[in-house]
Amino acid sequence: MADSIQRLHAAVLAARHADPALSRTARLAGEGLPKMAKKLAEEAFEVGLEAVQGERHRTIQESADLLYNLVVLWSEMGIAPADVWHEMDRREQLYGIAEKLPKERRKAQARRIAAAAPLLRAGG
Template sequence: MTDVLEELYQTVLSRKENQVEGSYTCYLFEKGIDKILKKCGEECSEVIIAAKNGDNEETVLEISDLLYHLVVLMANEGISYEAVQAELSKRSEKAGNLKQFHQVDKNS
C-alpha cells in the first residue's frame, strides 16, 4: 500500500533540493520559516472554521492543506518522516492507557 504522506514528503524534499520555477513549495522554502509557519497557522484556523461549520468536504480540503504545510515545515527544519512515524508508532502502543489526573477533594 502506498503511503501518500511519505510520497508527499519525498516530493517536498525534492523541491527543497532542486528548485523548480513556479513551484509553490519552492516559493515557501525561498520565503523561509516565518512564511511557512504563517501558512501552518492559517491552515489550522481554516480547519477549525470548516469543522465548526459542519462542512466535512471543506474540512477534508483544509486538513489536506494543513498536512501539506506541516510537511513543508518538517522538510525545512530537517525533521524526517521516519521520526514522526516512529513517534506516532510509539504513541499508538499507549492506546487505551489514559493518564490518571490528579483529583482534588472539594469537600476538604
C-alpha cells in the same frame, strides 16, 4: 496514508530547489521557517473553521492543505515522516493509539530541556 505522506515528503524535498516563480513549495522554502509556520497555523485555523461550520468537503480540502504545509515545515527542519511515525509508535506503547502525551509530562520535559540548555550551550 503513510505512503502518501512519504511520497509528498519526497516531492517537497525535490521541489524545494525549483523555480519559486513556478513552485509554491520552492517559494515557501525561500521564505523560511517563520513563513512556513505561519502558513501551517493558518491552515489549521481554516480546518477548524470549516469543521465548526459543518462544511465536510471543505474540511477535507483544508485538511489536505494542512498536511501539505506540515510536510513543508518538516522538510525545512530535517524531519522525515518516519521520525513522526516513530514518536507515534512510542506513544502508542505508553498510552494507546488514541491518546496524546499527558500535559504534565510535556511540562516536565520542557523543564528538563530548559534546565539542560545552559549546559548544552557551554558544551557540557
